[in-house]
Amino acid sequence: MPAATTAALVCLILYVSDGDSVTARCRSEQGSAWQTPIRIADIDAPELHQAFGMASRTQLAQLCLHREALVTPQAHDIYGRMVARLQCGEQDAAAAQLQSGMAWLYTRDTARKAALVPLEAGARHERAGLWSQKRPMAPWNYRKRYGAHGSSGQPRADSAAAQ
Template sequence: MPLAATLFCLVVAISDGDTLTVRCGSPGAYEQVKVRVAAIDAPESRQAFGQKSRQNLARLCFKQRAALQWLDEDSYGRKVANVRCNGTDVAAAQVRAGLAWVYTHYAHDHPHLVPLQQQARASGSGLWSQKRPLAPWDYRRRHAR
């Protein structure tokens, strides 16, 4: 799949608040692809708001047609993409709801996300309702096996 091309696929599974599985292609020649939503990091499943984040992504995308713009591949072999479901920018929706953090390292390529995170934080939405929310990257570091 070429980078920066937009592909339309059916969302067939939701792993967590920033990862989904899509089925692309035509009948008889489908390909299932695991996709990481670009520029965000959702709470881990066992972390506070992890399940709510996953449920919100499912509400937005499960069994929907997603427009995917491939950007990269991550260290786990997942495709990293800008994802839109029903015309909704999934990264923006997750951040706006307080159900994902903006991945600071990639924020310069997605400048629209930072103000959404600031608004969610100011209003105490989602994970920002916690006294000291723990970023998923810090959670993974603390719970590494």
């Protein structure tokens, strides 16, 4: 797998692990192909066993699964996943997840944050998705409390997705 770069890749989304993680088959300009796990940059979605976890996964699958996506790598995380911006069709996956209330904003990139804050704020105001709950628990707090396995005690479908 090539090192993280800012050059965009064209990838086919093969599998959606949860609301912010996918597996894709990417190809280089030279024609070589490889399969890679991708963590969507700038968001953190509910864990699968958490309220709205499956709904978040379903929303992302409807947007991206079995479709070509434009993937712009940003880095690699401690689990070896590519952290990338993901555009499925004409839609930015992070923006779509935030706007529908299926993820929390999770970025240090100030320019990107400025563009995404209004989307999360709108979802909160409309009480969309996870914001319909009285006190939604952020996934980083959920992982701290329950770990990567969640409250069921069973390993998640993508247990490496916990940060």
